[in-house]
Amino acid sequence: MAIQFTVRFHDGAARVGVLTTPHGEVSTPCFMPVGTRASVKGVTPDQLRSVGARIILGNTYHLTLRPGDDIIRDLGGLHRFMGWNGPILTDSGGFQVFSLADLRQMSDQGVVFRSHVDGQILELTPEKAVQIQENLGSDIAMCLDECPPGDATPEKLRDAVRRSILWAERCRDAHRRPDQALFGIVQGGLDLDLRRTCAEQLAVLDFPGYALGGFSVGESPEQMHAALPACASFLPADKPRYLMGVGRPEDILVAVESGIDMFDCVLPTRNGRNASAFTRSGSLRLRNACHRRDSRPLEEDCPCYTCQHFSRAYLHHLFQVEEMLGPTLLSIHNLAYYLRLMEALRDAIREQRLASFRETWFRTSTADQDR
Amino acid sequence: MAIQFTVRFHDGAARVGVLTTPHGEVSTPCFMPVGTRASVKGVTPDQLRSVGARIILGNTYHLTLRPGDDIIRDLGGLHRFMGWNGPILTDSGGFQVFSLADLRQMSDQGVVFRSHVDGQILELTPEKAVQIQENLGSDIAMCLDECPPGDATPEKLRDAVRRSILWAERCRDAHRRPDQALFGIVQGGLDLDLRRTCAEQLAVLDFPGYALGGFSVGESPEQMHAALPACASFLPADKPRYLMGVGRPEDILVAVESGIDMFDCVLPTRNGRNASAFTRSGSLRLRNACHRRDSRPLEEDCPCYTCQHFSRAYLHHLFQVEEMLGPTLLSIHNLAYYLRLMEALRDAIREQRLASFRETWFRTSTADQDR
Numbered sequence: 051m052a053i054q055f056t057v058r059f060h061d062g063a064a065r066v067g068v069l070t071t072p073h074g075e076v077s078t079p080c081f082m083p084v085g086t087r088a089s090v091k092g093v094t095p096d097q098l099r100s101v102g103a104r105i106i107l108g109n110t111y112h113l114t115l116r117p118g119d120d121i122i123r124d125l126g127g128l129h130r131f132m133g134w135n136g137p138i139l140t141d142s143g144g145f146q147v148f149s150l151a152d153l154r155q156m157s158d159q160g161v162v163f164r165s166h167v168d169g170q171i172l173e174l175t176p177e178k179a180v181q182i183q184e185n186l187g188s189d190i191a192m193c194l195d196e197c198p199p200g201d202a203t204p205e206k207l208r209d210a211v212r213r214s215i216l217w218a219e220r221c222r223d224a225h226r227r228p229d230q231a232l233f234g235i236v237q238g239g240l241d242l243d244l245r246r247t248c249a250e251q252l253a254v255l256d257f258p259g260y261a262l263g264g265f266s267v268g269e270s271p272e273q274m275h276a277a278l279p280a281c282a283s284f285l286p287a288d289k290p291r292y293l294m295g296v297g298r299p300e301d302i303l304v305a306v307e308s309g310i311d312m313f314d315c316v317l318p319t320r321n322g323r324n325a326s327a328f329t330r331s332g333s334l335r336l337r338n339a340c341h342r343r344d345s346r347p348l349e350e351d352c353p354c355y356t357c358q359h360f361s362r363a364y365l366h367h368l369f370q371v372e373e374m375l376g377p378t379l380l381s382i383h384n385l386a387y388y389l390r391l392m393e394a395l396r397d398a399i400r401e402q403r404l405a406s407f408r409e410t411w412f413r414t415s416t417a418d419q420d421r
Numbered sequence: 422m423a424i425q426f427t428v429r430f431h432d433g434a435a436r437v438g439v440l441t442t443p444h445g446e447v448s449t450p451c452f453m454p455v456g457t458r459a460s461v462k463g464v465t466p467d468q469l470r471s472v473g474a475r476i477i478l479g480n481t482y483h484l485t486l487r488p489g490d491d492i493i494r495d496l497g498g499l500h501r502f503m504g505w506n507g508p509i510l511t512d513s514g515g516f517q518v519f520s521l522a523d524l525r526q527m528s529d530q531g532v533v534f535r536s537h538v539d540g541q542i543l544e545l546t547p548e549k550a551v552q553i554q555e556n557l558g559s560d561i562a563m564c565l566d567e568c569p570p571g572d573a574t575p576e577k578l579r580d581a582v583r584r585s586i587l588w589a590e591r592c593r594d595a596h597r598r599p600d601q602a603l604f605g606i607v608q609g610g611l612d613l614d615l616r617r618t619c620a621e622q623l624a625v626l627d628f629p630g631y632a633l634g635g636f637s638v639g640e641s642p643e644q645m646h647a648a649l650p651a652c653a654s655f656l657p658a659d660k661p662r663y664l665m666g667v668g669r670p671e672d673i674l675v676a677v678e679s680g681i682d683m684f685d686c687v688l689p690t691r692n693g694r695n696a697s698a699f700t701r702s703g704s705l706r707l708r709n710a711c712h713r714r715d716s717r718p719l720e721e722d723c724p725c726y727t728c729q730h731f732s733r734a735y736l737h738h739l740f741q742v743e744e745m746l747g748p749t750l751l752s753i754h755n756l757a758y759y760l761r762l763m764e765a766l767r768d769a770i771r772e773q774r775l776a777s778f779r780e781t782w783f784r785t786s787t788a789d790q791d792r
Contacts, residue, residue, distance in 0.1 A: 367458075
């Protein structure tokens with residue numbers, strides 16, 4: 051087995067576990083910073099590790115277009131290529147084909163699309179998605195699935211589930227690397243019956259881990275929050291559960307309460323580049339003039355490099371003059387925020403106090419928020 | 422005295438010294454990375470220190486426009502503001518007024534200019550240049566001087582020298598901070614008699630250090646190289662000698678041979694952002710397709726973070742997809758290259774082998790240059 055997963059503590063449906071991969075152990079629930087194009091934007095692997103990142107995500111769609119998965123394979127795999135020796139999970143490329151590329155044709159065989167980079171016509175099939183991820187050499191690969199939009203008709207949704215199950219089986223049959231785990235992805239939108247059916251059929255295929263796809267695609271946070279407990283409960287309890295592409299800190303809290311173990315999201319780095327900082331008292335917009343003379347760090351008790359060395363006034367200045375260091379320092383802080391949140395959630399589960407977590411983590415004081 | 426300077430070794434006109442400042446010691450000859458707007462572009466203070474930087478430069482013109490020297494003073498000075506606790510040298514702002522701003526009026530009183538940022542009309546006088554730098558709190562401040570262009574007429578050059586000496590005296594009289602050293606600046610272009618006269622008159626004012634200004638302003642490298650030995654010799658031997666804004670590694674070598682102790686230049690970071698790497702075998706253009714599958718580091722024996730973790734193929738990829746990490750990693754390597762060059766120069770002087778330095782440092786092999 052490429053990975054092992056052991057649940058150590060429970061608090062309600064939530065659990066703390068250890069995910070063992072060929073590149074090391076990860077405590078769950080865990081958050082995976084997104085390294086789309088073999089780089090977590092603006093942050094070095096050393097800085098990633100220093101904020102507490104233990105596993106990161108790479109995007110198959112982007113990497114197969116540039117530099118090409120054959121080049122990454124020939125250079126020793128994605129870990130060596132990007133200088134990250136911890137675990138890596140790669141997605142299947144499907145989500146980006148549906149959201150970024152110009153989709154030309156879709157059938158049970160696969161998807162044909164036009165690359166958003168150079169207009170080349172390419173095909174992605176279950177077998178190809180597996181082959182690319184084997185070339186990348188990630189610790190965890192994902193099955194190709196069909197990701198219908200949030201407003202898909204019931205019929206479309208059912209067909210996407212049917213196709214995703216079909217593709218999952220083909221992915222499993224194509225998968226060869228013994229040092230890589232392949233996860234199945236449950237689709238079904240907000241239709242719980244469909245989610246249950248999909249989960250049950252994928253469980254038969256006995257994947258070493260399961261993901262929930264198709265959230266954060268247009269539904270409201272409330273709708274997602276309402277669906278998560280059931281959707282998570284449909285997944286095998288002894289396997290890691292991964293909620294793809296979600297989300298805000300409050301979404302992660304609800305998902306952890308529902309029994310989800312793994313997360314990824316671009317928010318900490320994207321917001322960091324856009325001068326927005328996560329804090330336990332709310333978000334800070336660093337471009338606002340109120341920070342101009344503020345000698346305080348983003349968060350008084352944050353141990354990250356940014357908070358230990360720089361004031362809000364300095365960060366404000368960097369964004370005002372458009373210095374590269376602004377996005378870098380804010381991304382470091384935001385990643386540290388997310389990884390501290392995960393650590394605090396694990397502590398709360400271990401100590402059976404997840405029920406009161408919300409009140410202790412999120413500060414109601416607005417004293418140091420943007421004016 | 423804010424600073425102390427002791428020459429420890431000689432090799433011809435070249436020397437190794439120790440410059441002691443309120444923020445620590447620096448071995449000379451030294452190179453100062455340029456932190457124009459309170460940030461060495463794309464590089465954190467931690468990364469700066471790790472490549473061997475011990476003293477950096479800040480630009481008064483940019484800092485007084487944004488965020489304003491009053492804000493930096495109120496926040497505890499430039500060191501604290503930018504999180505750099507080593508020595509800092511600031512220029513006077515004059516050079517940028519002449520090169521970036523829209524110059525409106527110039528007289529013995531000072532210069533009136535229109536800010537390139539917001540069009541505001543501002544005045545810079547010797548007294549103001551000193552006041553601003555005292556607000557910034559740099560370890561070493563520079564006198565305001567007039568920087569004539571490289572093609573200035575002899576008459577214009579003489580008048581610039583006259584005015585620079587006048588302003589140097591006013592700067593000295595205005596200067597108050599006991600924890601800051603104020604350096605004089607010798608002008609005179611390529612006219613050695615003028616350089617000598619200027620140096621002699623400034624020596625009477627007994628500054629704790631002297632700079633050569635007005636190089637790299639349009640003259641050829643050969644003209645500068647020919648003028649440097651004499652120009653350096655005109656400066657007091659027991660004070661640090663600083664060649665402003667120069668230059669390429671070969672320029673630094675000639676200047677060190679001439680007895681210069683301090684350097685600053687934007688080349689390592691600017692070239693790094695433009696995908697150009699310094700190596701001892703020549704420069705590498707990382708955008709070139711020849712690097713696409715090259716698993717080698719930029720330099721086999723370079724101890725920098727970039728060379729220890731990443732291949733040319735990865736750096737090529739980062740620039741191809743325009744990831745922020747490309748400029749950062751290449752700036753780190755280029756700064757490391759410059760700081761290793763300075764260390765190697767100091768070693769050569771200590772061991773009396775500067776005469777053969779050129780052959781041992783610059784590699785004639787073109788095996789790993791761009792094809």
